[in-house]
Amino acid sequence: MTTTLSRALTTALHHALETDPKVLVMGQDVGGLGGVFRVTDGLQKDFGPDRVIDTPIAEAGIVGTAIGLAQRGYRPVCEIQFDGFVYPAFNQIVSQLAKMHARTGGAITLPVVIRIPVSGGIGAVEHHSESNEAYFAHTAGLRVVAAATPQDAHWLLRQAIESDDPVIFFEPKCRYWSKGEVADGPDLPMHAARTVRPGGDLTLLTWGSMVETCLAAAAAAEEEGHDLEVVDLRSLAPIDVEALVGAVGRTGRAVVVHEAPVTGGLGGEVAASLAERCFDRLEAPVRRVGGFDVPYPAARLESHYRPDLDRVLDAVDRTLAY
Amino acid sequence: METYVLLGADGRLSDEPAARDVTPELCRGLYRDMVLARRLDSEAYSLQRQGELGLWLQCLGQEAAQVGSIRAIRDDDPVFPSYRDHAAALCRGIGPEALLAQWRGVRQSGWDPAEHRFGVYTLVLAAQLLHAVGYAMGVQRDGTDEVVLAYFGDGSSSEGEANEAFNWAATVNAPVVFFCQNNQWAISTPTSRQFGAPLHRRAAGFGLATELVDGNDVLAVHAATRRAAETVRRGGGPALVEATTYRMAGHSTSDDPTRYRTEAELDHWRARDPIDRLRTLLDREGWADEAFHADLDAEADALGAETRRVCRAMPDPDPSTMFDHVLPGGSPVLAAQRDGYAAYLASFEDAS
Numbered sequence: 001m002t003t004t005l006s007r008a009l010t011t012a013l014h015h016a017l018e019t020d021p022k023v024l025v026m027g028q029d030v031g032g033l034g035g036v037f038r039v040t041d042g043l044q045k046d047f048g049p050d051r052v053i054d055t056p057i058a059e060a061g062i063v064g065t066a067i068g069l070a071q072r073g074y075r076p077v078c079e080i081q082f083d084g085f086v087y088p089a090f091n092q093i094v095s096q097l098a099k100m101h102a103r104t105g106g107a108i109t110l111p112v113v114i115r116i117p118v119s120g121g122i123g124a125v126e127h128h129s130e131s132n133e134a135y136f137a138h139t140a141g142l143r144v145v146a147a148a149t150p151q152d153a154h155w156l157l158r159q160a161i162e163s164d165d166p167v168i169f170f171e172p173k174c175r176y177w178s179k180g181e182v183a184d185g186p187d188l189p190m191h192a193a194r195t196v197r198p199g200g201d202l203t204l205l206t207w208g209s210m211v212e213t214c215l216a217a218a219a220a221a222e223e224e225g226h227d228l229e230v231v232d233l234r235s236l237a238p239i240d241v242e243a244l245v246g247a248v249g250r251t252g253r254a255v256v257v258h259e260a261p262v263t264g265g266l267g268g269e270v271a272a273s274l275a276e277r278c279f280d281r282l283e284a285p286v287r288r289v290g291g292f293d294v295p296y297p298a299a300r301l302e303s304h305y306r307p308d309l310d311r312v313l314d315a316v317d318r319t320l321a322y
Numbered sequence: 323m324e325t326y327v328l329l330g331a332d333g334r335l336s337d338e339p340a341a342r343d344v345t346p347e348l349c350r351g352l353y354r355d356m357v358l359a360r361r362l363d364s365e366a367y368s369l370q371r372q373g374e375l376g377l378w379l380q381c382l383g384q385e386a387a388q389v390g391s392i393r394a395i396r397d398d399d400p401v402f403p404s405y406r407d408h409a410a411a412l413c414r415g416i417g418p419e420a421l422l423a424q425w426r427g428v429r430q431s432g433w434d435p436a437e438h439r440f441g442v443y444t445l446v447l448a449a450q451l452l453h454a455v456g457y458a459m460g461v462q463r464d465g466t467d468e469v470v471l472a473y474f475g476d477g478s479s480s481e482g483e484a485n486e487a488f489n490w491a492a493t494v495n496a497p498v499v500f501f502c503q504n505n506q507w508a509i510s511t512p513t514s515r516q517f518g519a520p521l522h523r524r525a526a527g528f529g530l531a532t533e534l535v536d537g538n539d540v541l542a543v544h545a546a547t548r549r550a551a552e553t554v555r556r557g558g559g560p561a562l563v564e565a566t567t568y569r570m571a572g573h574s575t576s577d578d579p580t581r582y583r584t585e586a587e588l589d590h591w592r593a594r595d596p597i598d599r600l601r602t603l604l605d606r607e608g609w610a611d612e613a614f615h616a617d618l619d620a621e622a623d624a625l626g627a628e629t630r631r632v633c634r635a636m637p638d639p640d641p642s643t644m645f646d647h648v649l650p651g652g653s654p655v656l657a658a659q660r661d662g663y664a665a666y667l668a669s670f671e672d673a674s
Contacts, residue, residue, distance in 0.1 A: 064452025064483060065452055065459060068455060069457065091446055096453070103430040103442060104442055105430075106646065241654075241655065
């Protein structure tokens with residue numbers, strides 16, 4: 001079935017609500033409006049206001065009450081309206097949701113999914129375009145995934161809801177309206193990286209909003225005779241290190257591309273893992289292409305901030321020439 | 323709002339209607355709970371001073387607020403505690419080993435919340451109030467009639483999450499009783515620097531039914547909490563009980579309360595001790611004979627001995643256990659760290 005990434009999420013939520021009476025959807029404006037991105041469109045009409053819950057504007061409350069609901073046996077799927085709005089819930093996510101299972105010696109499991117529209121590229125105002133995955137990937141006790149295609153949006157979300165782990169689920173908002181195939185089943189487990197495009201000269205390691213950018217870069221590089229591989233990490237915690245080591249072990253060259261600022265970003269974690277695991281296979285240092293260490297800029301500057309095809313190719317050229 | 327009192331500081335029952343419901347059995351039961359809690363609390367304090375516990379937060383002085391409230395709800399009513407609620411925990415059958423494990427540093431919590439219908443302690447203040455509201459939303463969806471009791475303190479009430487919880491509960495009509503033990507001090511910060519309007523007034527503004535009660539009067543706490551809980555149970559919406567009490571000890575064993583409060587203030591509250599107050603009533607009415615007190619003394623001694631024994635018997639956990647229960651679904655990265663650290667430790671054994 002061909003559908004948009006947004007619609008693929010909607011059908012995943014619909015399926016989860018339909019098949020498991022314990023699944024709840026909750027967040028600001030998720031009911032009648034269907035969410036500001038319409039991902040929850042029609043769900044309240046089909047499943048009622050007790051299962052598709054319009055909440056007060058209180059992010060800590062959304063996650064905190066989801067924790068309580070999960071302790072009662074429910075499986076809440078929370079929507080945080082925008083990436084930059086998640087920080088009021090940081091205590092509930094980092095100190096409560098992530099740690100409760102360990103704190104209780106496994107007595108409590110909290111199958112809570114927190115969906116976060118993430119990253120820029122839509123010309124938004126401040127706090128609406130951030131790529132904040134590193135905060136969550138740094139926190140033990142959370143699973144962090146990023147969907148880049150309708151297939152992964154649908155099946156990763158269904159897997160996340162079925163999982164007993166707390167999952168931070170990132171949706172690249174600039175890709176909500178892109179179309180793609182959704183298969184009848186998942187083709188990968190939640191933690192696995194995906195080789196989106198095979199190639200022998202260099203591996204682009206990326207996720208979320210930058211997958212499409214990297215594919216475009218690979219297509220452009222092909223015209224210049226370079227055969228680039230593109231790997232979508234999909235799982236940002238835990239990272240599928242074996243897959244990355246396998247890929248870069250073959251090509252010997254890697255560039256990590258993400259939208260988040262490079263300092264403390266997950267690109268550094270990926271580069272360090274590759275250095276530890278396959279240093280003797282590397283033909284060049286692993287380069288990082290990411291956002292600058294500045295607050296996400298005003299919309300008219302975001303094309304300078306976000307890695308684009310040319311910045312990726314610039315890093316590719318330097319890495320191939322090393 | 324006038325403070326609700328049933329048993330005055332002089333140990334006399336007031337002529338409030340609820341005073342007629344006070345029975346000798348109720349008084350003996352509440353008295354026993356408070357005496358046992360104080361004994362465990364003082365034993366734990368001593369164990370900390372002996373180096374057996376890393377830290378202890380005494381509930382000394384707050385026994386009536388805790389015992390009176392938890393005994394006013396049903397055994398199947400879930401409770402979300404803060405971190406000083408040892409008297410309430412004991413009432414839920416949580417024993418000294420479970421209570422002390424966290425403070426000895428061998429586990430992050432000591433009991434299974436589902437087994438005791440009593441959540442784990444929450445050290446980041448007020449976070450548990452939102453969990454209580456969420457749990458209550460689950461109760462609503464299940465169509466059952468439990469009432470969720472959530473403990474917090476005067477200091478916690480300043481946290482944003484507390485106020486989110488009050489507002490949220492009122493918005494969804496959640497079956498929750500928020501129970502504030504206003505013990506006058508948040509470490510060194512007095513309530514006068516915590517809020518500008520009394521908490522029970524603020525609660526009313528959120529749309530919560532409110533009670534203001536003498537927190538050192540176990541009978542008043544019991545009656546007020548029961549009243550609040552039954553209103554909530556009938557679907558009347560969430561309630562907040564503010565119990566005025568006093569933290570007789572420091573905030574923790576690391577605190578030095580002489581730096582911020584006076585002996586005269588302590589004397590004022592010593593004269594309002596919750597256990598002494600109920601004892602006066604028991605003695606005057608002849609509701610507890612010598613055998614009762616002798617049995618209770620023996621029970622308290624046994625609890626004290628048990629507390630010392632189980633505390634010292636708790637071994638340090640195996641290092642590998644810190645890798646357990648991080649993610650229910652497991653993680654290859656974590657498994658590699660666990661195995662790597664085990665191999666590292668084993669390398670020392672091989673060397674010796």
